[in-house]
Amino acid sequence: MAGKDDTLSTYRNKRDTKKSGEPSGGRRKKDRPLFVVQRHDASSLHFDFRLQVGDVLASWAVPKGPSLDPREKRLATRTEDHPLGYADFEGSIPKDEYGGGTVIVWDTGDFENLTERDGEPVPIEKALDAGHAKFELHGEKLAGAFALTHTKMGGDEKNWMLVKVNDDQADRRRNPASTQNESVLSGRTNEEIAEGQG
Ligand code: MN
Numbered sequence: 001m002a003g004k005d006d007t008l009s010t011y012r013n014k015r016d017t018k019k020s021g022e023p024s025g026g027r028r029k030k031d032r033p034l035f036v037v038q039r040h041d042a043s044s045l046h047f048d049f050r051l052q053v054g055d056v057l058a059s060w061a062v063p064k065g066p067s068l069d070p071r072e073k074r075l076a077t078r079t080e081d082h083p084l085g086y087a088d089f090e091g092s093i094p095k096d097e098y099g100g101g102t103v104i105v106w107d108t109g110d111f112e113n114l115t116e117r118d119g120e121p122v123p124i125e126k127a128l129d130a131g132h133a134k135f136e137l138h139g140e141k142l143a144g145a146f147a148l149t150h151t152k153m154g155g156d157e158k159n160w161m162l163v164k165v166n167d168d169q170a171d172r173r174r175n176p177a178s179t180q181n182e183s184v185l186s187g188r189t190n191e192e193i194a195e196g197q198g
Contacts, residue, residue: 013021032110033124035137037066039181040099041190047177049076049162051111051135053125056081062162065106065177066142070166076148078158088143090183092193104183107176109139134165140184141176144169 018123018128033052040048041059047065050057060076067074090104114134115127127133145165153159162172181189 005024012015032112032138034087034108035110035111035135035139036090037062037106039065039104039190040101041103041194042093042098042099045067047106048079048103050082050087051124051133052084052087053081053128055084057086058128060148060160060162065163066146066162066170068142068144068164068171068174069108070164071172072163072171074162075153076160077156078160088185090186090188090193093180102193104188104190104193105185106181106182107139107141109137109142111138112136114145141180148155148186 007070035052036050036057038047038048040046040047044063047062048059049066050059050064051187052058059079061079062074062076062194064072064074064140073148079147087108088105092102095101112135113121113127114136115122115124115132116134117130122130125133126135133148134145136145136149144167147163147165149163151159152163183189
């Protein structure tokens with residue numbers, strides 16, 4: 001873990017990223033795809049969960065946000081792929097625009113695809129096409145393995161389910177989606193952005 005992150009130590013020592021608003025770099029590594037969870041305070045509050053698949057971000061809207069409790073099954077509604085550059089977007093979308101409201105980067109980092117079939121690794125793109133993917137997140141708030149499953153609940157093709165896999169990162173007490181509202185990039189909350197402090 002330490003080796004590659006150390007290349008950012010100079011960057012970090014030169015600035016307080018919570019004050020400057022610049023990316024902290026987090027645990028993102030170039031040799032691994034990234035994930036991002038954006039807290040989007042739009043007409044209804046939700047968390048946009050995105051996984052890098054090639055050069056786009058496959059995306060789901062999770063109304064309650066991800067949970068670290070394996071007993072919690074979180075509805076995840078598939079939405080349109082977003083460009084990679086969206087991964088560090090924070091700001092205010094005008095009220096009369098699509099998705100009008102504020103966006104912060106609630107968590108981000110890299111992820112490792114763990115999906116297997118008959119003991120063989122399945123690329124993330126194929127896993128999602130087949131309706132089931134398992135992956136390990138390396139974020140600040142979210143860590144450990146999660147699974148996304150295409151449930152089509154209620155007959156709706158857009159419906160998936162996001163669940164924490166029961167591993168040693170599972171935590172039934174911590175509930176970051178309700179207790180840690182700030183951006184991991186800038187420290188700002190949606191409310192601060194709405195008030196123009198961003
Ligand atoms: Mn959204």
